[in-house]
Amino acid sequence: METFIIIISGILFTVGTYLILNKNLLRIILGLTVFSHATHLMLMAINGLKKGAAPLLGEGASSYTDPVPHALILTSIVISFALTAFLLVLGYRTYVELGTDNLKQLRGSMHD
Numbered sequence: 001m002e003t004f005i006i007i008i009s010g011i012l013f014t015v016g017t018y019l020i021l022n023k024n025l026l027r028i029i030l031g032l033t034v035f036s037h038a039t040h041l042m043l044m045a046i047n048g049l050k051k052g053a054a055p056l057l058g059e060g061a062s063s064y065t066d067p068v069p070h071a072l073i074l075t076s077i078v079i080s081f082a083l084t085a086f087l088l089v090l091g092y093r094t095y096v097e098l099g100t101d102n103l104k105q106l107r108g109s110m111h112d
Contacts, residue, residue, distance in 0.1 A: 005045040012038035025094065025101040029087045036080035043073050 012034055019031025047069040095101050098109055 001049055002045045005041055009038045009041040009045060012041065023103050025091045025103060025106075028103075029084065029091055032087065033080070033084050036076070036083075040073055040076060040080075043069065043076070 016031045016033075016035035016038055019027045019034060022028060022031070047066075050065050051063075091101065094106070098106060100106065100109075
């Protein structure tokens with residue numbers, strides 16, 4: 001199962017890289033979002049599928065799963081969501097103020 005998740009993550013990294021190399025600002029933002037989702041999948045695949053009980057005190061289970069990777073991935077998801085929201089607002093304000101989202105035109109308007 002981990003191999004399948006790694007392959008899907010590689011495909012998402014490829015799609016994200018393709019979108020980041022675009023001239024359109026919205027596609028760059030979507031590329032960063034896809035890239036962060038690929039990173040989340042890669043972190044899950046690296047952790048592996050572990051079976052065991054919940055790490056609670058007082059239980060009689062002999063093996064426990066480690067909650068730290070799940071907490072790290074959850075924190076990463078929240079941070080990437082906030083970053084995506086910020087970038088979307090920044091891209092919208094850029095489009096409203098300058099009237100374009102093409103990076104070549106935005107570079108040209110900076111020198112004017």
